[in-house]
Amino acid sequence: MTPEPVRAVTRAAAILDMFTLETPVLSLTEISRGIGLNKSTTHRLLATLEHLDLLEVDSATRRYRLGLKLFRLGSVVLKSMELVAQAEPLLKRLVEQTEETAFLIVPEKNETLCLKRVDGCHSVRALFLETGKRLPYNAGAGPRALLAHLPEEDWDRVVVHHVQRMTHHSLVTREELARDKAEVHRLGYSLSREDVSLHACAVGAPVREREGRVVAAVSVSGIVQRFSPAQIPLLVAAVVQAAEELSRRLGFVPLGGNRLGGSPPDPDERAAGVG
């Protein structure tokens, strides 16, 4: 079916992948160890990547850093993604309404990726998650909102192989996550209580595109004190509203028109036949 991947390219990508927000500069030996390749091979690949402007090398320290070309390519991705464009004003409004920090989260492979963060005005706020950073599916309101809507087999794989415990509040067992999934489906939103970092809470809701598939999540997060029983309903309302509005802008038409109560229809089923 799909042809065997080109090895050299795969390796080059693995090298690029080693650079993260936490470790943005690396030496040859670190990289060589990291991808488990001969120094000589690694060296050649690094030289190639540098030549291509995908890496830069600090000539003094001989250490590598991602190159400008990747910035340019990243901009193209961002720009060509109407999701972010549509989300931006909504996130801003969300921040105004809630005074908390708002996020747009999407699935990426076996984790989730923060596409956009809009800072709230509170001087004290969780700074953990930022644009371009990843979270496991099991930690945080946004990620769990996404997890809950993953197709069966993906959910299984992720829950078995890709959970990470981030605090002692993190949900990590299959049972916990299955219960959470049901909860998210029932309520239509997800709650996070210090499961990413201590003292931080969040509310998240799923975003659907035209076909009804969940492609993103919107969330707001703040410190635990501001997520009181009195506050939460207000936050939930704002987040859900933003997520629904974003879905609408992506071409999603809610079933059942104006909701008159009764069990809300689950548009997942629409997509079920497609997948």
Next chain:
Amino acid sequence: MTPEPVRAVTRAAAILDMFTLETPVLSLTEISRGIGLNKSTTHRLLATLEHLDLLEVDSATRRYRLGLKLFRLGSVVLKSMELVAQAEPLLKRLVEQTEETAFLIVPEKNETLCLKRVDGCHSVRALFLETGKRLPYNAGAGPRALLAHLPEEDWDRVVVHHVQRMTHHSLVTREELARDKAEVHRLGYSLSREDVSLHACAVGAPVREREGRVVAAVSVSGIVQRFSPAQIPLLVAAVVQAAEELSRRLGFVPLGGNRLGGSPPDPDERAAGVG
């Protein structure tokens, strides 16, 4: 010296390079033609890149788009670049002072790259240049400010092989560009009069890092009507001030301390011995 680049990686990078802000989605045949490779080879590379999340393929139209991984990598670049972080508040202040749109431009290979744009408040403004977009060295105030400070051999190569005429005001001949270079050195800033797009003018000034090398340019641009002889000195003052402040923040210490008039020292010479 440097080993022969790995061909497959070079080709893969060439594919990624075809995706621009203008043409963010491409088909196999377009790509195959673009890089001049057999369809079969191209197909295999594309499949590899897709597998690596560097590309996404729209399963309906079979057309390719840059993948999320590139967004993540781009974020890392952006974050690890203190230049942008330092520049951001200065650009904002520049916009407040001038009411025009401000830019941060850096060299990338044989062209220049816009790292950051901060929009002015004028409802009518040049929308041409945006974050992640490139300009040739010979067009625009920012690019020409960079060009003027390129090392001799780079300047030669660029002026011979990488000029682009963008309007009938563009400077394209060696003579024009040499004269412009002298001008920029004499004044300490560059002026652009409709050489990028018609009705648009700009003022740019170079930014230096610790060693005195020019690593970026700051510029503001607006429509020609607002670049009157009365206005220009004010704009120049603001831009030059911002560029100097940014240089200072990057660790550059101006020679000659407080300027008392007389010929301003050219810190290029400091770097000359190094290169």
Next chain:
DNA sequence: CACCGTAGTTTCGGCAGATGGAACCAACGA
């Protein structure tokens, strides 16, 4: 319906070219 043109996919044999072992440098500290 038969025909053609265009776009994408798959196969396969040959050989350029990627690979990794090993040797070689350079810098640093003991």
Next chain:
DNA sequence: TCGTTGGTTCCATCTGCCGAAACTACGGTG
């Protein structure tokens, strides 16, 4: 001076990449 660590270069081996060509799928057209 020697030992260690990290980076660079060389080269014989063999493999994994490449392109020609054949095939499928789709749509338009006479």
